[in-house]
Amino acid sequence: MQQEVLRVIREERDRGSTVFFSSHILPVILGIMAVSSASRLITKKEEDGTLEVILAQPISRSAVFWSKFLGLVISIILILVLTWSGFAIGLSQAETIDLTYLELLRPFISLFAVLFAFLSLSLMLGMILPSSSAAGLVAGFLLIASYFVTSLSRLNENLEKVNSFSPLKYYQGGQAMSGLDYQALGILLGLSLVFLGITWFFFEKCDLRFGGSGGLRLVFQRNMEEEK
Amino acid sequence: MTGTAIQLKQVHKYYGRVHALRGLDLEIQPGEIFGFLGPNGAGKTTTIRCMLDMIRPNSGLIRIFGINPQHNPQAVKAKVGYLPGDLKLDEDFTPRNLLKYIRRLRGKVRVPGRTSWLWRRGWIWTWIGRSRPSPRATNRKWDCCSASSATSRFFYWMSRPWDWTL
Numbered sequence: 001m002q003q004e005v006l007r008v009i010r011e012e013r014d015r016g017s018t019v020f021f022s023s024h025i026l027p028v029i030l031g032i033m034a035v036s037s038a039s040r041l042i043t044k045k046e047e048d049g050t051l052e053v054i055l056a057q058p059i060s061r062s063a064v065f066w067s068k069f070l071g072l073v074i075s076i077i078l079i080l081v082l083t084w085s086g087f088a089i090g091l092s093q094a095e096t097i098d099l100t101y102l103e104l105l106r107p108f109i110s111l112f113a114v115l116f117a118f119l120s121l122s123l124m125l126g127m128i129l130p131s132s133s134a135a136g137l138v139a140g141f142l143l144i145a146s147y148f149v150t151s152l153s154r155l156n157e158n159l160e161k162v163n164s165f166s167p168l169k170y171y172q173g174g175q176a177m178s179g180l181d182y183q184a185l186g187i188l189l190g191l192s193l194v195f196l197g198i199t200w201f202f203f204e205k206c207d208l209r210f211g212g213s214g215g216l217r218l219v220f221q222r223n224m225e226e227e228k
Numbered sequence: 229m230t231g232t233a234i235q236l237k238q239v240h241k242y243y244g245r246v247h248a249l250r251g252l253d254l255e256i257q258p259g260e261i262f263g264f265l266g267p268n269g270a271g272k273t274t275t276i277r278c279m280l281d282m283i284r285p286n287s288g289l290i291r292i293f294g295i296n297p298q299h300n301p302q303a304v305k306a307k308v309g310y311l312p313g314d315l316k317l318d319e320d321f322t323p324r325n326l327l328k329y330i331r332r333l334r335g336k337v338r339v340p341g342r343t344s345w346l347w348r349r350g351w352i353w354t355w356i357g358r359s360r361p362s363p364r365a366t367n368r369k370w371d372c373c374s375a376s377s378a379t380s381r382f383f384y385w386m387s388r389p390w391d392w393t394l
Contacts, residue, residue: 050316050317054333055280055282056280056305056308057330058301058302058303058333058334059305059333207282207284208277208283210277
């Protein structure tokens with residue numbers, strides 16, 4: 001089969017076509033990294049007790065949350081920029097590929113949107129589930145499930161309804177080179193914002209969990225009433 | 229604002245079905261040195277965490293210098309140097325890095341030269357300039373102790389200080 005694919009590629013190339021591989025494997029690989037980092041970002045600090053030292057200082061929970069989140073997002077953007085740079089260097093050396101750097105950038109924007117969604121999901125699970133490892137496991141499972149559902153939905157139309165709930169459905173891959181689907185980007189961004197809002201709310205309103213006191217964090221402590 | 233430094237009235241805290249704080253009343257005046265003692269599970273750490281808004285009581289009133297920690301936790305924490313009993317720090321913190329880190333978080337923290345100003349005072353032996361983190365947990369507590377004491381002129385809350393002598 002590999003030989004057959006190679007033969008088709010060579011034929012297309014000899015005809016003067018430009019051949020690109022578009023796969024959902026890149027978001028899965030980078031997604032696992034994002035999910036793993038996000039699930040540990042705050043919850044792990046709670047579990048090992050280092051968050052207690054940080055929050056003993058006069059800084060708000062929101063400041064801790066958003067600074068950690070921004071740090072993770074920036075690191076993911078850096079990874080994507082580095083990857084894009086590698087492709088861009090290759091593009092600058094190639095004489096037969098008729099692509100601009102902007103066209104090359106578009107799939108990475110789509111990829112970032114997918115990673116952002118999974119990252120936010122993982123953060124949210126970390127806030128709700130009893131431990132960072134449980135959150136990482138569930139988020140990783142959802143990522144892999146999303147990959148299979150999206151891939152198999154091309155073969156089986158019955159899966160198309162389920163596929164609507166899969167974030168990877170909205171990943172454009174190589175198709176983004178010819179133009180970004182802003183609706184898909186909007187859906188991913190909207191999902192991410194919902195997940196992030198829930199995560200921030202939980203972190204802001206709930207008790208911190210100190211080493212080993214983890215449980216499902218679904219009960220909010222109401223603010224104390226002023227005593228008259 | 230009253231003249232009371234710490235004021236707790238009928239503070240209740242539940243962990244699920246466990247009633248950890250059962251109507252705690254406490255008043256500490258400025259200048260008072262107060263030993264907050266009790267057996268394991270008595271709720272000492274829970275009380276301190278409630279006062280710092282790390283956890284929230286189910287009912288009751290807490291005021292630190294008249295400030296409600298739930299409404300303005302930063303103002304309370306700016307007045308308090310808190311050293312957790314089960315102190316955990318990132319593994320790569322040297323004493324100097326720790327002080328720099330705390331200074332970034334709250335400012336007004338002196339990061340001394342190669343030898344500690346605390347060392348010169350003669351009451352903490354930690355060598356601030358060493359390049360590696362303290363290998364022993366007790367030493368790391370002293371590192372954090374110096375950071376905490378350098379941050380606050382008002383309060384210094386230490387949880388389980390007897391652990392440090394081990």
